[in-house]
Amino acid sequence: xxxxxxxxxxxxxxxxxxxxxxxxxxxxxxxxxxxxxxxxxxxxxxxxxxxxxxxxxxxxxxxxxxxxxxxxxxxxxxxxxxxxxxxxxxxxxxxxxxxxxxxxxxxxxxxxxxxxxxxxxxxxxxxxxxxxxxxxxxxxxxxxxxxxxxxxxxxxxxxxxxxxxxxxxxxxxxxxxxxxxxxxxxxxxxxxxxxxxxxxxxxxxxxxxxxxxxxxxxxxxxxxxxxxxxxxxxxxxxxxxxxxxxxxxxxxxxxxxxxxxxxxxxxxxxxxxxxxxxxxxxxxxxxxxxxxxxxxxxxxxxxxxxxxxxxxxxxxxxxxxxxxxxxxxxxxxxxxxxxxxxxxxxxxxxxxxxxxxxxxxxxxxxxxxxxxxxxxxxxxxxxxxxxxxxxxxxxxxxxxxxxxxxxxxxxxxxxxxxxxx
Numbered sequence: 001x002x003x004x005x006x007x008x009x010x011x012x013x014x015x016x017x018x019x020x021x022x023x024x025x026x027x028x029x030x031x032x033x034x035x036x037x038x039x040x041x042x043x044x045x046x047x048x049x050x051x052x053x054x055x056x057x058x059x060x061x062x063x064x065x066x067x068x069x070x071x072x073x074x075x076x077x078x079x080x081x082x083x084x085x086x087x088x089x090x091x092x093x094x095x096x097x098x099x100x101x102x103x104x105x106x107x108x109x110x111x112x113x114x115x116x117x118x119x120x121x122x123x124x125x126x127x128x129x130x131x132x133x134x135x136x137x138x139x140x141x142x143x144x145x146x147x148x149x150x151x152x153x154x155x156x157x158x159x160x161x162x163x164x165x166x167x168x169x170x171x172x173x174x175x176x177x178x179x180x181x182x183x184x185x186x187x188x189x190x191x192x193x194x195x196x197x198x199x200x201x202x203x204x205x206x207x208x209x210x211x212x213x214x215x216x217x218x219x220x221x222x223x224x225x226x227x228x229x230x231x232x233x234x235x236x237x238x239x240x241x242x243x244x245x246x247x248x249x250x251x252x253x254x255x256x257x258x259x260x261x262x263x264x265x266x267x268x269x270x271x272x273x274x275x276x277x278x279x280x281x282x283x284x285x286x287x288x289x290x291x292x293x294x295x296x297x298x299x300x301x302x303x304x305x306x307x308x309x310x311x312x313x314x315x316x317x318x319x320x321x322x323x324x325x326x327x328x329x330x331x332x333x334x335x336x337x338x339x340x341x342x343x344x345x346x347x348x349x350x351x352x353x354x355x356x357x358x359x360x361x362x363x364x365x366x367x368x369x370x371x372x373x374x375x376x377x378x379x380x381x382x383x384x385x386x387x388x389x390x391x392x393x394x395x396x397x398x399x400x401x402x403x404x405x406x407x408x409x410x411x412x413x414x415x416x417x418x419x420x421x
Contacts (some may be wrong), residue, residue: 015212020140024149026204027137028156029196034097034130036159037190040167041101041123053113062120064376071372076127078365082358086136087201087206089361093129094198096122098191105187111181123275126194128368135364138352139213147302147349151294154345158287186249214357228358230364238412243351244367246306247373249405250343253313253398255378257320257336258282260386260394266328274326281330293345302349303413309342310406317398323389343366
């Protein structure tokens, strides 16, 4: 647990371990609530898109728009965080989510595809803001504890991943019984949940985690806050480059294999239930062990955790073309999710350690943009690769991307410019 942070007599507050624990608990709670709301809404998104537009080829467009919203919000939110603190950024993100989900509910009721796209963009922006909350929590802690806290906040996504889909059927039934369009139910309920998350943040995320982080830095540097670098200066840091690359490559490789796997399974005559089983295993790998991943990064170093994640991605890339039965497919997708988790949590911890106050929001926002673009690139390109080379082509491209990342990482580590692998 974080130790008591001395406060300057003039304008700083006294921060105790109990205060930091309360703020961490607040972030864990709100992330769990928002995760459940967001996943519940996403579950029916492609179905609603195809139904409202009347064209199956538009089923994935709202998800793409959501990803675009996630990418576009990241840097502005980072600027707000650096200038005004973490709390306003967190509240704004949840408010955007509440509004976006309400707009999507209206789109379903009015059968308006443009409104559904607008709601998806706002929901994606909220998700992009939410993803930065792992840094919001971790930066209140000493450097050697940040990886553990990042893992804890990422683990909150497990609650959403499990609870969100379970909410869909009851909310559809409740909306129908109230005389509303059934598929609007998850959006309406999600909007209420996200508004509750915003209210919890408003009342309990005090004092501002960003101010606590700055206070810690001043205490560690004799009362002086280290000067922040320009964004180009931040990304010239090899440690930042490795941290960002680990998250970008992990996201890209995961999307290349994950997105196309249902198509692959359908082609070899697997049922919808079998596909669901495989993706349950994948979700477990992505989120179920996040707290453990954070502990491993704190115990053995973020560089070694990233290296282990890259190894899992390599094995997944090699096995994916050979996997045909449900047990092997479930294992491959589980390992793929766990590899992503190691790269994501380890890379996040590495990035947090490499940044200074005053530059964190902008740099973390820029990182989220790159991760979102990698997710989009993987999703958009996997179909083309699969059409040309099948799962063998997917495996080869994924393997090459991961090996290039490993080679670059080893070169940087050999020059002692980044944490040891």
